[in-house]
Amino acid sequence: MYSKPWVLFWFFAACCFLYLAYSLYHRWKGWSRGMKTGAFAKVLRTVPLKIWVSEVFLQRQLFSLSFPRWMIHQCIFWGFLALTLLTMVSVTLLLLNLITLDAGLHEFFSQGAGRRLIKIWGDFFGFVLSAGCAGALARRFVFWSPQIAHDKTDIFLSAYLLFMTLSGFMLEGLRMAVFPSDLDRYAFIGRLFMPSRAGISSGLEAWHTWIWIVHAFSGAAILIYLPHSKLLHSLLAPLVIALNAAEEQGRKDMYWPKTKQYRPTK
């Protein structure tokens, strides 16, 4: 079996998580300096499900502004959300397994029949996320959309997410090369990254370890980067959208007509 520095990883991941919690607490304290209106508590109580679905999850406003941008953002949004969910479920089951409280679910998803679901889910949403990131970078560097701010941190974020998904696929490809399994056929993207069997040597295991380290540690590091990057909007924008959209609906000014016919520029 190839080795994985689990202890180091768990220590690093715990540090990242603590840092994220501290940063968000710090942010919270910053917001608390403002006048309290009870508006966000209202979001959770009064915003109808319809608004969460159409405005937050399906991003109707962006759809009416630009279909390509909406598509790119939807890919990043759903890809990121689904892979985060997958990671959270996997980590939770692993931790529960350590204290034997996972009711066999960890084994089911890591070695049993549930593994095919994980593979399909991971590959599909990994593909979706990488397509979104590639689209965002293309919009920035190929189509040169004039409204984009060429902020280094924004460029880094798109590249970082793309790197995360590609390193994930590479890791999966190597794993399939080193430890072939019947379930490999469900990893329909990871298979494309599998080195040819003719080239298999003991060196691949070392590569596998190194790529696992890069993928896992950079995945945890995103928790450090989140509060200092544009990624923070992934936490805050849904709240702001839901609250303002609910108010706009109350005032009946939410369902404005097609934007494109008014659009002053491309």
Next chain:
Amino acid sequence: MAKDKAVPTDKIAAGLTWRQLVEIEACARCGECLVWCPTYEQDPRESICSRGKLGSLKRIVKSGLGEEEQKEFLEGLYECSACGQCHIVCPVRINTHELWEQARQSLVKAGIPQPEQQIKHLAAIREFNNSFAKPQAERGLWAEKAWRAGLLKEPVRLWKEHTASVLYFAGCTASFDPAMQAVAVQSARLLQEAGIDFSILGPDEPCCASKLRRMGDPGFADEARKRADLFREQGIRTIVVSCAGCFKGLHSDYTGILPVSVEVLHLTAYLDRLIREGHLRPSRKIPMKVTYHDPCHLGRHNQIYSEPRSLLNAIPGISLVEMRRHGPFSACCGMGGGLKLAKPEIQKKMSAARIRQAEETGAEAIVTPCQTCQIGLTIGIEAISSCLKVYHMNEVLVRSICPEAGREHIEKAFAATEE
């Protein structure tokens, strides 16, 4: 660059709401705001658009800005008509115009004042209860003059003499600006034509104080409360306002201050209702192709889009054509938010751009129900020597219902009174 240690970041943050502080950080930096911003169109600097201002505001409440950066931010903050276009198109739906007004107020409270011209303007409102620095006794003179000149069917009564079902609130511009008094006279005449029992406050009519809110004067809430008390004491139930700025003030800014039992209506919406109910009948044909300019305070800020259009369509002979940008996407003429005072050259460019959009339609005239927009658009017409005419909505209606109260007649009669 060294940060300005004198900037009280906590104090600035304390002047914003919790929700606004979150909104500042929710910006996804997509840049949709700069695509639509009518000010950015004339002065394409990042510090002018919402994305730039949000970024600076985020830094200012966090750790302060360098001297140069702060200067640039303040320039951007006041080079903004708070038209609300960026709010309409923002994919995160950040309530930007509310944020800019609140930020202005917060900065003033923290000791960072508005541009000098705005300060002078606000001081006049506080001292004279009107932005024209004229004695309040002159406020209701338009009604007397109009009655004496035979422009009204009957004298307009003062509220203290006759408690009517409707209060007509003319606002400072229509009361004091000789070039805009026709708006007040025509509003009164149209209400009389419809048989509405109304009165005015005359010398007791206060400035709505909404300009205090627009330009970030911290005294706005107190001033608004005083006005709300006045309306309550006088037993006023329905206020009809002919000024879009006063309407935004009384209808929206006074939310939570004015009792909910007081109904505030814009004249355009009210006249549209009266026409639909058959109280007013535009009968004379006005053969004219017109385009309609949505005032920001009426449209984007209060969703009054269809009533003025239905009113225009009710006038025989009027053919209404829409501009490329209309309704929620109507481009601002630059008169709002104190922009004209802070940056008159930008306002001129903005209104000129709006006039060009109107010209594209092939219309003979641009109609608006806001006297401030009318002034702004006229500046644009002069700037590009356009042949287009600018009419207040009242003027078009009056020509169809009671042409003897047309603007030219009013101006002639008032000039004769002055002599």
